[in-house]
Amino acid sequence: MKHLNFKNGDKMPAIGLGTWKSDKGEVGKAVKTAIENGYRHIDCAATYGNEAEVGEALAEVLKEGIVKREDLWITSKLWNNAHKSEDVIPALKQTLKDLQLDYLDLYLIHWPVAFKPGVAFPENDEDYLSLEEAPIIExxxxxxxxxxEGLTRHVGVSNFSATKLKDLLSKTENGPEVNQVELHPYLQQNSLIEFCSKNEIHLTAYSPLGSGDRVDAMKAPDEPSLLENKVIKKIAKKHGASPAQVIINWDTLRGTAVIPKSTNEGRIVENLESTGVKLDEEDLKQIADLDEHFRYVTGEFFVTKGNSYEDIYDEK
Ligand code: A2P
Incomplete structure (x- = not known):
């Protein structure tokens, strides 16, 4: 299994299990199945609403001796309603309590967007804090x-553009160690990869398989499917692999971590087995040509009229 290396010698397994959209009643089993089958990296977040069940599963595998805590890599994320200085550590402590852990391996600022404390999801402009009220540096x-304090071994951000990273790096001696962003063959993020590599920031690819189980996907039946893409399917056929395995393997070859979500035992195992696929130069060239700067997660849910977060990805 490939790893991404940190300055203190820690290693993040390149393939992790995503838990966004994993329902309660299923997520615990998925985490347990994943760990029993060799996963050592689980990606969580407070806003997924399922950390307590993930915590139950982690407690079980640790108690049963299937894995040791130091061999697991657990990531979680600070939700947008806890950006105020006094709210960050309590939010992290709540996540630790839910996950039944003493420390995280990685804690990320989930979005460069702040909601008022107590707002789970904004309904109007009044639900946001402005950039002045919740400066990201604080x-x-x-x-x-x-x-x-030892509550997390590493810290980073998520959904940060190069512009936002640059701004943060100009204000701190110790910048993010990881940026977790949407990344897949339709959104290859080449310039962000280059920026992050120059600044020694690792990238983790979320929605690597196109997140076809998003609520928004039901509303967008015409959005392009990654797993049904003809080129990906052809390459998969050539290697006797599945389309998901081709994409996951492509991610790890490019040096990012990748966190495919599944609650299905067969697919959980299949996704980790993607390490066996051997993509060649021609495959990589064909996948490179699929980049069309297409986002599944548009960030539109944060765009309310006139708030300070309209251009969340700094692309306008
Ligand atoms: P399921 O959980 O039923 O396996 P993403 O990681 O981009 O968010 O994508 C998650 C979606 O992809 C889920 O609908 C998940 O369904 C599905 N999925 C995960 N692994 C595979 C796979 N190997 N083949 C096909 N679909 C997969």
């Missing part, structure tokens, strides 16, 4: 404090 400094 949230970041608390993340660093959490690391110093």
């Amino acid at each position: 949230t970041w400094n608390k993340m660093l404090e959490a690391k110093k």
